[in-house]
Amino acid sequence: MEHKIAISQNVYFDLYKPASSLQRLPLLIALHGYAGNKESMMKLARRIDEEKFVIASLQGPSHFFILGDGLTFDPKATSPPKIGFSWRTNFKPEDSIEIHHQAILGAIETAQREAGADNNRVFLLGFSQSVALNYRFALTHPNLVSGIIAICGGVPGDLETGSYQPSPQTSVLHIGTDRDEYYSVEQTQSFQKRLQKWVRSVEIEIHEGSHAVPLEALPRMRSWLASRSLEK
Numbered sequence: 589m590e591h592k593i594a595i596s597q598n599v600y601f602d603l604y605k606p607a608s609s610l611q612r613l614p615l616l617i618a619l620h621g622y623a624g625n626k627e628s629m630m631k632l633a634r635r636i637d638e639e640k641f642v643i644a645s646l647q648g649p650s651h652f653f654i655l656g657d658g659l660t661f662d663p664k665a666t667s668p669p670k671i672g673f674s675w676r677t678n679f680k681p682e683d684s685i686e687i688h689h690q691a692i693l694g695a696i697e698t699a700q701r702e703a704g705a706d707n708n709r710v711f712l713l714g715f716s717q718s719v720a721l722n723y724r725f726a727l728t729h730p731n732l733v734s735g736i737i738a739i740c741g742g743v744p745g746d747l748e749t750g751s752y753q754p755s756p757q758t759s760v761l762h763i764g765t766d767r768d769e770y771y772s773v774e775q776t777q778s779f780q781k782r783l784q785k786w787v788r789s790v791e792i793e794i795h796e797g798s799h800a801v802p803l804e805a806l807p808r809m810r811s812w813l814a815s816r817s818l819e820k
Contacts (some may be wrong), residue, residue, distance in 0.1 A: 599691040601646040602630050605703040606639050608668055614634050614709035614734070614817040615699050616641040617692060621714050621716025621741075623654060623672030632801060633713055636809045640817070642705040644695040648673035648718075649687055675717050688721045691727060696732075708734075709817050713809075715739045715801060716770075725754035735816040736787075737809055738762045740799050742771060747786075758787040759819075761812045765797035 606613065616637070618629040630645035654670040676684030694713070699705035710733050714722040719741020726733040727744075730753045738760065744750060760783055764776030773794055783790045791812075795802035 590784055597649050597687050598651050599646060599687065599694070600626065601644050601691070601695055602626050603695075603699060604630065604634065604643040604645075604701070605705075606642075608639075612704050612706040613640060613642050614711060614813075615696065615705035615707065616643045616711045616713055616813070617695055618643060618645040618713040619675070619688075619718035620645075620648065620673065621718060622674050624648075624715070625671075625673050629713070629715070632715075635807055636762055637813055638714070640814065641711075642699050642703045644699050646691055646695060648675040649691075650674040650677070650684075650698075663796075675721055681761070685721065685724060688718075689725050692725055693729075711735045711737070711813060711816070713737045713739075714741060716741050716799065720744045723747075724752070725748075726755050726758050730785065731757040732753040733758050734819070735759045735761070735813065737812070739801055739805075740765060740768055740771060742775075743782055752786065754786050756788050759816050760787050760790045761809065761810075762790065762792050763802065764792070764794050765799065765802055766794055767796075767798045769799050771799075 600692045606772055616633055618633040620629040626645040627649035633645060651671050651673050654672045675688055696707055696710055700707045710723040710734055719738040722736055724734060724744050731800045734757060736758060761777055764771055766773055777792055780790050795805050
């Protein structure tokens with residue numbers, strides 16, 4: 589018979605606050621995709637808007653070596669191997685989902701306490717693996733999230749059958765690419781119908797590119813965040 593030992597799990601994140609701001613700013617929480625890290629997503633989030641948002645960039649709790657040739661690991665190598673981070677696997681996914689949700693709640697609390705972030709204006713930015721997890725969080729904690737920017741990711745597989753609640757104060761900007769090897773244009777466009785009954789609004793945009801953040805979409809993300817952060 590299988591048993592479980594409950595242990596604590598550290599999730600690390602970087603917190604950024606614009607130096608010139610004297611007012612309470614909205615919070616943008618950034619989550620990387622598979623094999624990413626908190627530094628890369630902080631860089632992306634700051635490119636989107638580093639003047640009008642407190643930014644928290646979270647790092648997935650699971651870590652692993654990124655092998656140079658994808659096949660072998662040389663223990664005699666003189667330089668340390670790169671390390672990638674992940675949010676979940678298909679083994680006991682409910683455990684990973686719970687860690688993700690608790691990490692976001694903890695980041696909100698810390699950003700409010702240490703950076704004066706406005707917890708009534710919380711936005712999630714996710715790429716690839718973290719996208720569906722962010723949707724899960726928003727629909728598990730309805731109206732806590734004001735907006736979601738989802739890039740090259742999917743919706744929860746159990747969206748129609750899971751224990752979710754509508755979040756009528758949450759707006760969504762879902763960005764896909766026309767050569768994404770994981771999510772076709774047709775599949776990405778289908779998310780509009782699947783999501784629209786759960787949230788306030790859903791906008792789907794397709795940009796040129798593969799499974800990567802389309803940099804030409806950064807101005808659009810910036811303007812979308814600016815307009816949504818003013819909404820009540």
